Structure formats: structure tokens, C-alpha cells
Amino acid sequence: MNEVLFRVNGLSKTFGGLQAVRNVGFEVREGQIKALIGPNGAGKTTIFNLLTGVLAADSGSAEFEGRELIGLPTHRIAALGIGRTFQTSLLFDQMTVLENVMVGHHLRGRATMLTAALRILGAGREENEYRRTAMETLDRAGLADLAGRSAAELPIGQRRMVEVARALAAEPRLLMMDEPAAGLNMRETEQMAETIQQIRDSGVTVLIVEHDMSLVMSISDEILVLDQGQRLAEGPPSEIRNDRRVLSAYLGEEADGC
Amino acid sequence: MAARERPHTDEAIVPNEAERHAARRRAEKLQIVAFFGIMALVPFGIGNDYYLHILIYIGLHLILATGLNLLMGYAGQVSLGHAAFYGIGAYASGILTATYGWNPWLAMLAALLLTCVVAWLVGKPTLRLRGHYLAMATLGVGIIVAVVIRQWTDLTGGSAGLTGIPSMTFFGHELTSDQDLQYYYFVWAWAAALTVLFANLVASRPGRALRALHDSELAAQVLGVDTAGFKVRAFVISAAYASIAGTLYAHSSMRFLSPTPFGFHTSIALLVMVVLGGQGTLWGPVLGAFTITLIEETLRPYADYDIIVYGLLLMVLMIVMPGGVSRALGSLIDLVRGWVPALRGGDEP
Ligand SMILES: Nc1ncnc2c1ncn2[C@@H]1O[C@H](COP(=O)(O)OP(=O)(O)OP(=O)(O)O)[C@@H](O)[C@H]1O
Ligand SMILES: [Mg+2]
Numbered sequence: 356m357n358e359v360l361f362r363v364n365g366l367s368k369t370f371g372g373l374q375a376v377r378n379v380g381f382e383v384r385e386g387q388i389k390a391l392i393g394p395n396g397a398g399k400t401t402i403f404n405l406l407t408g409v410l411a412a413d414s415g416s417a418e419f420e421g422r423e424l425i426g427l428p429t430h431r432i433a434a435l436g437i438g439r440t441f442q443t444s445l446l447f448d449q450m451t452v453l454e455n456v457m458v459g460h461h462l463r464g465r466a467t468m469l470t471a472a473l474r475i476l477g478a479g480r481e482e483n484e485y486r487r488t489a490m491e492t493l494d495r496a497g498l499a500d501l502a503g504r505s506a507a508e509l510p511i512g513q514r515r516m517v518e519v520a521r522a523l524a525a526e527p528r529l530l531m532m533d534e535p536a537a538g539l540n541m542r543e544t545e546q547m548a549e550t551i552q553q554i555r556d557s558g559v560t561v562l563i564v565e566h567d568m569s570l571v572m573s574i575s576d577e578i579l580v581l582d583q584g585q586r587l588a589e590g591p592p593s594e595i596r597n598d599r600r601v602l603s604a605y606l607g608e609e610a611d612g613c
Numbered sequence: 614m615a616a617r618e619r620p621h622t623d624e625a626i627v628p629n630e631a632e633r634h635a636a637r638r639r640a641e642k643l644q645i646v647a648f649f650g651i652m653a654l655v656p657f658g659i660g661n662d663y664y665l666h667i668l669i670y671i672g673l674h675l676i677l678a679t680g681l682n683l684l685m686g687y688a689g690q691v692s693l694g695h696a697a698f699y700g701i702g703a704y705a706s707g708i709l710t711a712t713y714g715w716n717p718w719l720a721m722l723a724a725l726l727l728t729c730v731v732a733w734l735v736g737k738p739t740l741r742l743r744g745h746y747l748a749m750a751t752l753g754v755g756i757i758v759a760v761v762i763r764q765w766t767d768l769t770g771g772s773a774g775l776t777g778i779p780s781m782t783f784f785g786h787e788l789t790s791d792q793d794l795q796y797y798y799f800v801w802a803w804a805a806a807l808t809v810l811f812a813n814l815v816a817s818r819p820g821r822a823l824r825a826l827h828d829s830e831l832a833a834q835v836l837g838v839d840t841a842g843f844k845v846r847a848f849v850i851s852a853a854y855a856s857i858a859g860t861l862y863a864h865s866s867m868r869f870l871s872p873t874p875f876g877f878h879t880s881i882a883l884l885v886m887v888v889l890g891g892q893g894t895l896w897g898p899v900l901g902a903f904t905i906t907l908i909e910e911t912l913r914p915y916a917d918y919d920i921i922v923y924g925l926l927l928m929v930l931m932i933v934m935p936g937g938v939s940r941a942l943g944s945l946i947d948l949v950r951g952w953v954p955a956l957r958g959g960d961e962p
Contacts, residue, residue: 407835409831409834428834428839429831429834429835430834430835430837430838430839430840433834433835433836433837434837438835438836439835441831441832445829445831445832446829446832447824447825447828447829447832447833448828449824449827449828449893450821450824450825450828451630451634453630453631453634454634454821454824457821458821458822458825458833458836458838459836460818461818461821461822461825461836461837461838462836462837464818465818466817466818466819467819468814468819468846468847468850471813471814471817471818471819471820472810472811472813472814472817473810473813474813478813478817478818481818482816482817482818483635485818486631486634486635487631489631490629490630490631499630502629502630502631503630503633521836522835522836525836525837
């Protein structure tokens with residue numbers, strides 16, 4: 356088995372009277388696709404928000420490559436090598452697709468306001484280089500044709516693919532994806548599944564939240580099931596599929612398939 | 614990722630978007646050279662000192678509006694007291710040179726540093742919060758600076774004004790008051806340099822980070838953008854632009870400072886310049902600087918009422934063309950471009 360890349364312990368979060376996340380702990384091993392599933396309101400997105408510093412945790416710890424994330428601001432967590440996509444994809448709508456991906460290069464760039472304004476210390480070269488590598492990133496994702504389009508005018512399927520390409524441009528070690536297949540049709544979902552596997556194969560560990568059970572079952576190495584903020588079950592897809600507690604938590608939910 | 618082997622027959626014909634992106638940057642540089650080139654020739658076309666005088670003000674306003682544009686159009690924040698930084702630049706320069714006999718360039722640098730420190734102290738705590746706290750804070754700064762200028766008469770001369778400001782020097786050469794033409798070139802050289810710096814900045818990593826956080830702070834943060842830090846830096850730079858304009862004002866032909874140009878009235882005028890031309894564009898604030906300065910001059914006999922005109926302008930603009938004139942023009946051009954081939958197509962059998 357590979358080494359543990361990410362270790363979460365005793366994570367909790369309360370909103371007013373509602374305990375959205377209760378003492379949740381899990382591990383993600385390097386090179387895995389790990390899925391976080393559970394009915395609506397189970398606390399999946401909240402966990403992502405806690406782990407990326409978007410929300411402050413009440414308690415708990417999250418160690419990424421031995422470093423504590425809880426308490427760090429979001430951009431610092433990103434700098435440690437954690438990427439994220441959102442349940443409703445958040446593109447920069449005032450920019451083109453190419454520029455979106457160029458922002459994805461932010462962490463790898465060095466130009467400051469001063470060096471950029473004066474075009475010194477390689478700031479101009481860096482700009483040209485990122486323009487080119489962003490184009491290559493899009494090309495590799497099969498999105499080169501969209502490069503000049505305004506992000507705002509893309510349909511949801513393409514928005515999701517662009518968001519993933521943008522996150523990958525930062526070269527994360529771990530990519531957290533919140534419902535990457537939501538709103539996608541069957542063909543697009545298949546393409547997304549293929550993309551996620553390719554991301555994993557390229558050496559990026561994936562933590563995914565997803566409602567589409569057939570997608571989750573087919574690509575995950577391990578699944579953590581949450582219900583009402585609590586850990587309900589954890590194991591490989593073959594075990595989870597037959598777990599009675601999971602089935603009852605999902606009763607009526609899974610009937611429609613996604 | 615997926616689909617490397619997608620059908621791609623038109624790859625050779627369709628220019629790469631990366632190339633087009635770079636070409637747009639080159640075109641922008643050309644526009645800058647052309648515009649400031651024309652501005653360098655303008656004095657030869659006008660023999661009138663009054664017009665030259667107004668053009669110097671337009672140059673100052675261009676610097677102010679461009680700086681404010683970085684804050685409003687890119688960082689998505691509003692300053693309601695930008696005239697305060699203009700005033701700090703002007704008075705710090707004026708006092709250090711007139712009262713303490715400093716070299717104007719040294720005074721300029723000190724004024725710049727002072728402005729940056731004040732802006733940082735205002736921006737640091739307010740820009741960490743989400744929302745428009747900066748607008749409130751700058752409104753306060755605007756009021757405080759205006760009061761200090763008026764009341765601390767020992768230092769600033771109060772309403773009577775600050776006199777005895779020496780000329781700017783340039784490599785030992787004095788840019789004296791009877792030579793508006795020299796000062797015109799001096800101010801417009803600054804305007805050109807600061808425009809180039811601005812254009813470089815916004816078309817780069819930090820500039821894109823600003824535009825990104827303006828769109829979605831959350832998405833920018835998960836890509837590693839220190840949104841609070843970038844907003845503070847953008848604010849400090851926009852204040853620095855105002856400070857430089859202030860210094861240039863202090864040494865302009867009158868070489869006299871009074872509190873009037875540094876009040877709320879000017880803060881609003883600057884806001885209108887940026888919004889009128891189109892925030893977030895390179896040429897919008899330039900257009901705004903020309904338009905508002907000319908309106909200001911025209912309405913000079915009714916000086917107390919021009920704030921009403923700005924208020925009305927602001928309202929109408931927000932309703933009719935929220936993107937500003939330059940964007941409205943841009944979409945008009947796009948529209949015409951779309952029409953021309955359509956019309957041409959219609960002519961053919
Ligand atoms: N910022 C917030 N303030 C208050 N309540 C919140 C907040 N975010 C989430 N909640 C609540 O916490 C609970 C868990 O929400 P969360 O979004 O984490 O669920 P989820 O598992 O992602 O659900 P879904 O599958 O619908 O996306 C819900 O009851 C939700 O209403
Ligand atoms: Mg969710």
C-alpha cells in the first residue's frame with residue numbers, strides 16, 4: 356500500500372444548532388481515488404470547506420504530508436499542493452478560458468506587482484511562458500478550441516472540464532473535486548470519469564464527492580460514507596455496495612441513479 | 614486528460630488563442646505609443662497657454678484615474694476618498710520644499726512613502742473583511758485629511774493656502790512657472806510612464822490575480838491567490854499614483870496649494886472619470902480624465918453645482934452603460950463588425 360498523503364482526525368463543525376460534521380476522520384493514500392459519499396446535507400461540502408480553510412473548524416486536525424492545514428488560510432493550503440473544484444463550478448466569468456487557466460498557473464509564477472510593472476527579473480518571459488503552457492494544458496485536456504471563448508458563455512459540461520484543467524495547471528498533489536459530474540449528461544459523465552482516472556494516473560491523488568453511484572463505484576479505490584455529518588462506513592466499492600447501513604441511508608435516494 | 618486524438622482539421626488555419634492573446638498585448642503597446650506620441654505633438658497645434666494649462670490638468674487626472682482604475686476596475690474595491698492621497702502627495706511635497714527647503718525629488722519620494730504608509734494602514738485591516746469596508750474607511754480618510762489641511766494652519770497654511778513652493782527641477786534645470794510647455798512635457802512623461810507600468814501590471818500574473826479575485830474570491834484563493842494581500846497592494850499602488858499626481862500638482866505653474874482640490878468633490882469627480890470611461894479598461898479612465906476635466910472647466914463659473922452634474926452622470930451611466938463608454942463603444946464596434954459581413958453577404962447573389 357502507498358503512503359498516507361492526507362490524514363484527517365476528529366473534524367467537527369456546527370452551524371448554529373446544526374452539527375454538520377461530527378468527529379470525522381479518514382486517510383487518503385498517495386495515488387488513490389478516494390470518494391466521499393452520502394445523502395444531501397450529509398456534510399460533504401462542509402468537510403471540503405474545512406479542509407481548504409474556507410470555513411473554520413470547531414475542532415479536528417488535517418495533516419497533509421505531515422503539515423497541519425487546519426488554521427491556515429485558503430491560499431496557503433493551495434500553495435501546499437491541494438487543488439479544489441466546486442459543486443457549482445466557479446470560473447472567472449469575465450475572462451477567457453485561456454486566461455482562466457493562466458490564473459491556474461499563479462502558484463508557479465514569481466512575478467510581483469513591481470517586477471511585472473517594470474517587466475524586470477524575467478516577468479515578461481514568465482508571462483509568455485505561462486501563456487504557452489496554459490495553451491498546452493488546454494490542448495492536453497482537449498479544450499484548445501475553447502481557449503478564446505469567454506468563460507461565461509460555456510455550457511455546464513465544458514465549464515466543469517475547464518475548471519478541472521485550471522485546477523491542474525497549479526500542479527497539485529491532491530485534487531479535491533466536489534460533484535464533478537453534477538449536471539453532466541451520460542457522455543460527459545463518462546468523459547469526466549476517464550479524466551479523473553487520467554489525473555490519478557498522472558500521479559495526482561484525488562478526493563472526490565459525488566452522487567453518481569455508478570461513477571463512484573467504477574473509479575474509486577476507497578469510499579467513505581457519511582450520514583448526518585458522521586462516518587457511516589468506509590471501504591472498497593465492493594464492500595460499500597453491499598453494506599446494509601449504507602443502503603438504508605440511501606433508501607429512496609439511489610432509485611433515480613444520480 | 615481526454616481526447617488528444619480529437620478530429621482537428623482546421624488547426625493550421627485557426628490562429629492559436631495564445632498568439633492572439635499576445636497580439637492583443639502588442640496592439641495595446643502600439644496604442645500607448647500612438648496616444649502619447651499624439652499628446653507630444655498637441656502643444657504645436659495650440660498657441661494658447663490656457664489650453665496647455667488644461668492639458669496639464671488632464672495629465673494629472675489621467676494619472677489619478679488610472680491609479681483608481683487599478684483599485685476599482687481590477688481589485689473590485691471602491692475608494693471614496695482618493696483626493697486625500699492626492700492631497701497628502703501635494704501637501705507633503707509642498708511643505709517639505711517650501712517650509713523645509715527639501716529638494717523636490719526627495720520631497721516627492723517622502724510624500725510617496727507617507728501616502729503608501731497611510732494607505733497601507735487603512736487598507737490592511739479593512740480589506741481583510743469581505744465587502745465594501747474600504748469605501749467607508751476611505752470616506753473617513755478623505756474627511757480627516759480635508760480637515761487637517763484646513764485646520765492645521767501652521768503647517769498647511771489652512772484656507773489661506775500654502776505659498777512659496779519652489780519649481781520642480783530636472784537634471785539641474787528649473788521647470789519654471791513661465792514655461793508651461795516644459796511642465797506639460799514633464800507631467801505627460803509621468804502620465805506615459807505610469808500608463809505603461811499600469812498596462813504591464815494588469816497584463817501579468819498579479820493583474821490576472823486581481824481580476825480573478827474580483828470575479829470570485831473563493832476560486833482565486835483555492836488557486837493560491839492571497840486575495841487580501843493583493844487587494845491591499847492594489848490599493849497602496851492606486852494611492853501612490855494619486856500621491857505622484859499630487860506632487861506634480863504642487864509644483865505646477867501656480868506653485869500654490871489650497872484645500873479646495875483635495876476634498877470630497879474631487880474624490881467623486883475621480884470616481885466618475887473611472888466609471889464614465891469604463892473601469893477595468895486601459896483607455897476608459899483616459900477618456901474619463903479628458904471628459905470630466907473639460908466639464909469641470911466649462912462649469913467653472915458654477916463650481917458649486919458640478920457635483921450635481923457628476924451625481925446625475927453617475928446615475929445615468931450606471932443605468933445606461935454600466936461598463937462605461939469604452940466598453941459601450943467596443944460592443945458597438947463589435948456590432949458593426951458583425952453587420953458589415955452580413956451586409957456584404959446580403960449583396961451577393
Ligand atoms: N455556511 C453554512 N451555514 C449554515 N449552514 C450550513 C452552511 N454550509 C452548510 N450548512 C448546512 O450543513 C449541512 C451540510 O451541508 P453540506 O453542504 O456540507 O452537505 P452536502 O453533503 O455537501 O450536501 P449536497 O449533497 O446537497 O451537496 C446542511 O444541513 C447545510 O444546510
Ligand atoms: Mg455538497
